[in-house]
Amino acid sequence: MNPLEVSIRQYDRLSSRSHQSGRYSRAGALNRGAQGSIDVAVYQPVGNVGFVPAVELDAAKFQPIANIFAFSPIEVSHGVLPGMLAGGDGAIVVVGGLTATVPMRGLSGVGPAMAAARNYIFTLNAEVGPKGVYAGTT
Template sequence: MSKVIAVLGAGPGLGLSIARRFGREGFATALVSRTDARHAAYRAALSGTTVSTHTADVTDEAQLRAVLARITAEAGEIDTVYFGPADASDPGIVPLTDAGAGDLRKPFEALVLPAVRLVGAVLPGMLARGSGALLFAGGLSGKHPMPMLGSLAPASAALRMYVLTLNAALRETGVYAGALTVGGLIERGDIHRAFTAQDHGFTPGTLDPDDIADGAWSLYTDRKEAEAEFNAMTAV
């Protein structure tokens, strides 16, 4: 029976590339996104692999647990989870010099808390089996000071350290946790499209999502490093 990867926060950029890369290795892929508007296109793009699509807001704990249960019932136990939700419609960035507690709370609720809930939902089963992997995409502002990302940076840093610490805590269990730390616009992704549709006065570097997906596969197979960094930001 094929191993199963659940791609949470699936989009046309990195999420689809992750699904394609693991699908090439024989994984059954389950893609989860907030709406089903592009699901038919995703399935067509992954022709030749075993793929299913699901609708859920993974920042909502009840929906998260329900969709994970549905994937398990339909495809089997989930071996690997990729967590990479992003909302291109709401940048939500406030300069840190102007940010209050409420401004910092929103990114935590959108990024960090859903990641923790996801771990709570899938890790017990992985530990019981002695196998599995948890992969998380995060921003470079969680590793290097990037003032232009303001109120988003503390949540990025918290997510990154959570994953790195989880990696250390899971040693010798057979379960792996790894961080994909991304600095730059991911080609074909929603944020790339939204950013390039306007003139911001500068153009950050771009990254090929297929290269990042290759890095995710290397983390999964090698399990020697807790993090892979992809940096197209010339100033960092």
């Protein structure tokens, strides 16, 4: 089996799980290794979500942004971690953006959500790195 094969079955399972929990998930790539487990999960948020000035950002406007940019990468991670940890190998990569690390006037909403995902991924890496699994952002 091609190790770079996109695992539609796994994506559907994760997507269904996220939709059931009220979150939206879109996995950029889920790569299956020779044993059928996912070796690499790349999460790149895709959505028609615009930036919101911080003075206009409230919980109602932030919720759909957080669903895509913060909650979904956590759901994807939890979907693939058991197999990675069992095999002692794997990688989870979350593709982020500049506003996750550099505040920019008028560009709030997405930045704080991506910052939350970035913090989660770095913390996850500290926990699972010694077990052979890498978690990081770009």
